Amino acid sequence: MTLWGTPVTLDYNHRAVSETPQALLDPFREYGDVVWLPKLNRWLVLSQPAAMETLRNSSLQVLKRRDMALRLEDQVGLNLAALSSVLNWIPFSHDGARHSDLREAFGRLLTSITADYLKAYEDVSSELLEKMRVAEQGDFATGYADRLHLEIVGRFIGVPPSERQKLACHTALDGFILNNASVREIRDANTQLAAILETVHALISSGQSSPFLEKVGDALRQTGLEDTPTSRSECIVALIVLGDDTQAGALTVGLASMLDACDGALCLDAADNGLPKGQSLVDEVLRIASPVKNSARYATEDTMICGHAIAKGENVTLSFQAANFDPKAFPCPHMLKDGRRGHVAFGGARHLCTAMPLVRKTLAITFRHLATIGRIEARPGRQLAACLTVHRYEHLPIRIVPEP
């Protein structure tokens, strides 16, 4: 396979790219916006315009991950019931009618809970940051970013505080998404999801009601989906899975990138800190974080991306990390700069993340809170999660120095 007369001879290794994405992705750009990876037998989408074309192209469909899980179950004789039942509620695992239903249901749900979610976010964010401020240090990943979404959903559905961490699904995400995972990882993901489903289902079946549970039921019924304890449980677990790692990724990679931009000492309330302000900062952090690293598609018919012919049946990997660091779309892409537009951190077109408005508001809250606690300094021990799906730090130690 050649592109523009030049053979693509570079090797693409998922795990290596996952660890140091930009250094390993940049050499591929010399071959074009879209390159063919012979060993992986798939196309790699690198540029921002090609990413937008891919997202808008209805001939390029998402992988049917639930069908994949069911096939795997059949081939190796495993019980993956929890995994396939939650995958049935993940919008980016579907196209067509099911996808439309899920978009509508999650859209209705998120609209109805936004005010309550933001209020709870303000409270939980303040509580968690106050603990770090008093201690003058902490791990921003484990002490804050990992906990926000679980605390909020846990409060909404009535999970006791001591048990909210049981809702965490960090270690399972690659297995859950079936992203180059081994059967062992997939089996572990299923076990973890089964436990979370059981916790949520037990609460719902106990007859305990809450405004949040009623809103879940309303969203399901108004969309024309079945409203039962099981469907509510699966929908809520999908909400947990969808928000948990991605929010942690945006927050941890976001703070790390701001610290790096300020030579390791950040005063978010300082007018002269060199960072973009307001919504520009939120969007730049999201662009650089690219919490979801990539997304897979396959061609349902012969089609084109940026002039490249994609044959029916061929696979396409859209690298959000590459597109959001496209130097033609975002000059000096490693820098946080004002006035940039067009990042694809939330996907796009029919698979644009339904939670985008909510996520942008929550990041703005976090930045506002961080601006009030003092100077934030980086400490040694920063560690990226070994996750192929989501870009996040699993440890991000910081020091908080009170401002005079």
Added chain:
Amino acid sequence: MTTIDLTALALDRLAAYLKRPVTPADLDRRYDELGVDSVDMVSLAFEVEEALGQPVSPEIFLEFESIREALAAIASGRGNEIG
């Protein structure tokens, strides 16, 4: 487990996945020619892992052009180096 044992295992399992007879010559074909996809590779890695009693990453199959080459690498102890 030797390469020959792994070959017999792969022939048996691939025939089940693809729902057609699979010959030793098929193991030298490219994956797309053979008609296997990522789910088949994940399943086969698991079956080999169970047979060997040691971790085998599905990504080992991406390192080689054919199943026979990947099985040889696994038999020589490279199965869990990736990932």
